[in-house]
Amino acid sequence: MKKKELFFHLLEVEDIIQAINTEIHNKFKANPALLLKKELSKWNAIHQGIVSTMDNLDYEELLISYNDPNYKSDYFEGINLIIETLNKHKNEGDINKLHLYIKEITNKSMTQIKRDFL
Numbered sequence: 541m542k543k544k545e546l547f548f549h550l551l552e553v554e555d556i557i558q559a560i561n562t563e564i565h566n567k568f569k570a571n572p573a574l575l576l577k578k579e580l581s582k583w584n585a586i587h588q589g590i591v592s593t594m595d596n597l598d599y600e601e602l603l604i605s606y607n608d609p610n611y612k613s614d615y616f617e618g619i620n621l622i623i624e625t626l627n628k629h630k631n632e633g634d635i636n637k638l639h640l641y642i643k644e645i646t647n648k649s650m651t652q653i654k655r656d657f658l
Contacts, residue, residue: 544618546594553587599646602626603656 560580629638
């Protein structure tokens with residue numbers, strides 16, 4: 541999937557989570573609220589899975605783009621600003637700024653980023 545597709549699914553899951561939270565707060569009986577909390581837990585796990593997948597794919601695509609300036613990312617199609625900003629930081633030569641940008645996009649550890657993006 542492309543990033544924009546994953547992002548769309550992430551927004552859908554966030555809407556479902558918000559609807560369940562609203563329903564939990566509107567329930568007065570403990571039993572229906574308990575069932576909704578179990579459902580909410582499942583949707584939170586799905587949400588976290590999508591976020592994790594996006595972070596990993598972002599990292600992989602940024603690493604490939606960083607190492608191959610001719611690489612055209614299908615994953616970032618329609619979101620070209622991410623690669624353009626990566627290249628801008630790379631060309632400026634400020635490695636710390638580049639590392640911070642990658643951390644912001646991917647939520648990976650600075651140790652891993654510094655190891656992979658030399």
